[in-house]
Amino acid sequence: MLDPGETAASAGKEPRTARGRRTLRAILDAAAEEFGEKGFHEGSVSAITRRAGVALGSFYTYFDSKDDVFRALVRDMSDQVRAHVAPALKDAPHQIAAEQAALLAFIKFARTHKEIYRIIDEAEFVDPESFRMHYATTADRIARRLQAAAERGEVRPDVGEIHAWAIMGMNVFLGLRYxxxxxxxxxxxxxxxxxxxxxxxIATQE
Structure with a gap:
């Protein structure tokens, strides 16, 4: 999620003022609507700027192309999920509760940001590096918190990357279905x- 001091613009085009950051935020939000409704190939820069209420030139102040804003949007949506889930993790008394809270927060987020699924899915073909990074960084965050929980004795000591990817995959498809x-x-x-x-x-308890 774009906050002051963070950047989503093309290299060398980062906003330097609060107004610039607001404009950049408006462009990213408009891009999410445009690509979420039409997809990358049918979406257009001119439609993004109309949705954002900014001049076409303002777009090119921050982005070099439609590809660049799409790439920035994938990163931004990943950051939005992380920012939405993080507070729920902090208040959890133990790791199972943390995973429960994380999923709850994600399901609620996905219900109000359904476009994230279309955008991330298209990234596999539009920008494979961003697509892979979205899932790899998410799984890495889960793995780190599972390993920390293992060190605290809250989960099995052998938890690792496979468990993290399994939890992430489960959450992704639960969000899609529900x-x-x-x-x-x-x-x-x-x-x-x-x-x-x-x-x-899920085994029978003896």
Missing amino acids: SVWNDDVSPETIADVVASMLARG
């Missing part, structure tokens, strides 16, 4: 079921 395709189950119920599965597995 946020984008349909929201017929409460986020709390989804997070409760997953927390129980993480804590106890």
Whole structure:
């Protein structure tokens, strides 16, 4: 998420003023709407600037091309997810509760930002590096917090990268099913079921 001091603009075009950062934020938000509705190939720079309420020249003040704003948008959406989930993690009393809170926060985020799925999926073909980075950095954050929890004795000592990718994959597809395709189950119920599965597995309890 673009905050003061962070940059999403093309190299050498970073905003230097608060007004510039607001304009950049407006362009990114408009790009999310445009690409979310039309996709990358049908979306256009002129439509993005109309949505943002800025002049066409303002776009090129911060971005070199449609490809550049799309690439910046993928990074920005990853940052938005991270910023939305982070507070929930801080208040969790233990790691299973943290994963439960993270999923709950993500499901709620995805319900109000459904365009993230179309944009990230298109990134696989429009900008494969951004696509891979989105998932790799997300999995890395999960792996680090699982490993820290293992050191605290809250989860099994052998947790690692595979567990992190499994949790991320589960969360991604739960968001797709219960946020984008349909929201017929409460986020709390989804997070409760997953927390129980993480804590106890799915084998018959003896």
